[in-house]
Amino acid sequence: MKKINLPTKITISRIVLVAVLLIYLGICTILSLNGQLGDQYLGNSTITVPGLVAAIIFIVASMTDWLDGYLARKNDQVTTLGKFLDPIADKMLVNSMLIFFAVPVAGISGYVFVPAFCVILMVLRDLIVDTLRFVAAQKGKVVAANIFGKLKTVFQMIALPFIMLGDFPFSYFDADWPVWVRPSMIMIYIATLMSVISGVIYVIQNGHVLKEEKSDE
Secondary structure: OOOOOHHHHHHHHHHHHHHHHHHHHHHHHHHHHOOOOOOOEOOOOOOEHHHHHHHHHHHHHHHHHHHHHHHHHHOOOOOHHHHHHHHHHHHHHHHHHHHHOOOOOHHHHOOOOOOHHHHHHHHHHHHHHHHHHHHHHHOOOOOOOOHHHHHHHHHHHHHHHHHHOOOOOOHHHHOOOOHHHOHHHHHHHHHHHHHHHHHHHHHHHHHHHHOOOOOOO
């Protein structure tokens, strides 16, 4: 049996980190709802201890996304298993956090959260695009990525740690602003817009893969 190479092991480590992050946040949420988490804010900032730990784990996991791809290309270690696991690990990391932070949990991220409609649009976009890719792969075709999809990922990866940190460091000057116009929220809105635009482009450019091919008789 062929051994799993280093880039794929790093991808698997990202999946493990997602599981660790979800378990940690789940425990913190239960403690917060039961009033057992206490005042975890660091000084006068909006950063909580659980939020800081979550942000660190998320950033480390995000870095592995770059590292596994870099090593796979550099050492010519691109494998079928790696290509299968990498997008799954990415979706697990981002979408699980989007869904989790759709509800504000005071003990973790203050009252900063990801608007539910943004989460719905981004998750639906991923489902549609992944379905197109699956159908295209069944027909031996490749669904090419577009710049808007990459920008969507960049803004998601940047925005989520700020959400976890309760909008820090922006919270020093936007504490009195409505939540929906804070910088972290604006980044989420941009990520949502990029997600919708990239999804529309995917459908327009690759919708033909859903059509039944005429059989030669």
